Amino acid sequence: MSPTLELTADLLRRPSVSPEDHGCLDVIAARLATIGFRNERFTYDPVDNLWARRGSGHPVLCFAGHTDVVPTGPREEWRTDPFEPVVEDGVLYGRGSADMKSGLAAMVTAAERFVGKHPKHAGSLAFLLTSDEEGPSVDGTRRVMGVLEARGEKIDYCVVGEPTSHERLGDTIKIGRRGSLSGRLTVHGVQGHIAYPHLADNPVHGFAPALAELVARHWDEGNEFFQPTSFQVSNIAAGTGAPNVVPGEMKVRFNLRFSTEQTVETLQHTVLGILDRHRVKYSLEWFVSGLPFLTPPGKLTDVVSAAVDDVTGIRPAFSTTGGTSDGRFIAPTGAQVVELGVANATIHKVNECVRVEDIDVLSQVYERVMERALTQVVAWPITSSPVPRARTS
Numbered sequence: 001m002s003p004t005l006e007l008t009a010d011l012l013r014r015p016s017v018s019p020e021d022h023g024c025l026d027v028i029a030a031r032l033a034t035i036g037f038r039n040e041r042f043t044y045d046p047v048d049n050l051w052a053r054r055g056s057g058h059p060v061l062c063f064a065g066h067t068d069v070v071p072t073g074p075r076e077e078w079r080t081d082p083f084e085p086v087v088e089d090g091v092l093y094g095r096g097s098a099d100m101k102s103g104l105a106a107m108v109t110a111a112e113r114f115v116g117k118h119p120k121h122a123g124s125l126a127f128l129l130t131s132d133e134e135g136p137s138v139d140g141t142r143r144v145m146g147v148l149e150a151r152g153e154k155i156d157y158c159v160v161g162e163p164t165s166h167e168r169l170g171d172t173i174k175i176g177r178r179g180s181l182s183g184r185l186t187v188h189g190v191q192g193h194i195a196y197p198h199l200a201d202n203p204v205h206g207f208a209p210a211l212a213e214l215v216a217r218h219w220d221e222g223n224e225f226f227q228p229t230s231f232q233v234s235n236i237a238a239g240t241g242a243p244n245v246v247p248g249e250m251k252v253r254f255n256l257r258f259s260t261e262q263t264v265e266t267l268q269h270t271v272l273g274i275l276d277r278h279r280v281k282y283s284l285e286w287f288v289s290g291l292p293f294l295t296p297p298g299k300l301t302d303v304v305s306a307a308v309d310d311v312t313g314i315r316p317a318f319s320t321t322g323g324t325s326d327g328r329f330i331a332p333t334g335a336q337v338v339e340l341g342v343a344n345a346t347i348h349k350v351n352e353c354v355r356v357e358d359i360d361v362l363s364q365v366y367e368r369v370m371e372r373a374l375t376q377v378v379a380w381p382i383t384s385s386p387v388p389r390a391r392t393s
């Protein structure tokens with residue numbers, strides 16, 4: 001068994017359902033301490049975080065990720081125990097195998113080999129790990145970034161180990177993510193007898209034309225790096241349960257995933273305009289869970305692309321699709337952020353799994369990223385790298 005697979009299996013046996021860490025960070029911190037990292041733990045009960053750094057200079061190359069996993073869902077639908085790693089036909093099964101304990105293990109073993117070969121590397125190698133990514137994400141990366149910022153400690157390049165690959169390891173990397181804006185809308189009406197509608201005011205009917213417009217709206221075209229903004233209703237509820245009562249109010253929850261073509265303000269302005277135009281009586285609360293961020297093709301994308309190419313012979317496509325990630329807390333500090341990890345086809349599903357082979361390949365790619373970023377041996381920046389096409393599907 002390879003050291004990376006062994007460490008992945010060790011982490012998988014710890015049922016670290018968000019926001020629990022279940023000792024994952026202890027295991028990782030101990031291994032990093034052995035190879036000369038200075039570890040700092042930030043514990044905001046029950047969330048646990050680790051900031052580990054080796055070296056004091058720049059550039060600071062940071063590997064980021066999370067030890068927490070989403071719940072298993074119905075256990076009886078799993079072919080194996082989700083917290084007992086099992087390899088079958090070259091595939092490793094377990095909750096967190098793809099998202100993202102194999103990524104964590106790959107980073108750690110990559111660092112061990114890299115430090116062994118280059119004990120006097122340039123700059124700094126760092127790890128920023130949390131147990132609060134799948135949950136509220138308040139006391140995790142966001143809070144630790146606040147601590148680092150307050151003391152002037154900067155990350156220059158950050159590789160987030162989230163699963164980003166499609167068919168083959170490294171075929172896709174994320175260079176940004178869309179923003180996410182949610183609304184909790186209450187449409188006010190007047191309850192009444194369904195046979196006397198003129199004495200009531202039906203909030204469902206009042207909202208329907210506005211909803212039709214929100215759903216049909218072409219928000220923008222997206223751009224070179226982002227797919228178009230999309231509006232989705234996640235919950236809608238009205239009614240007393242009785243078949244003869246017009247409800248007095250309706251509750252709607254919706255979400256906008258938005259490109260850099262929009263801002264929170266432009267989206268709010270549009271939504272309010274539509275509600276007002278249709279004379280909807282409402283109250284509305286907004287929640288911003290992440291602003292869009294983008295690392296345009298440059299040094300870090302060159303390094304990561306070249307590292308993938310070195311190991312696998314393919315050049316990754318650049319993407320900004322999928323849910324938001326903790327990169328949203330790191331990118332605003334000025335760091336270049338790229339996400340690269342194993343295949344994401346089974347994440348958050350029952351029978352989550354990863355190809356065993358990919359775990360070792362990913363570790364080699366991460367090691368190559370470290371070499372290209374932090375040693376003099378390979379010239380920095382990398383030249384002759386064509387800008388790969390943007391992927392928006």
Ligand SMILES: [Zn+2]
Binds near residue numbers: 133
């Ligand atoms: Zn994840």
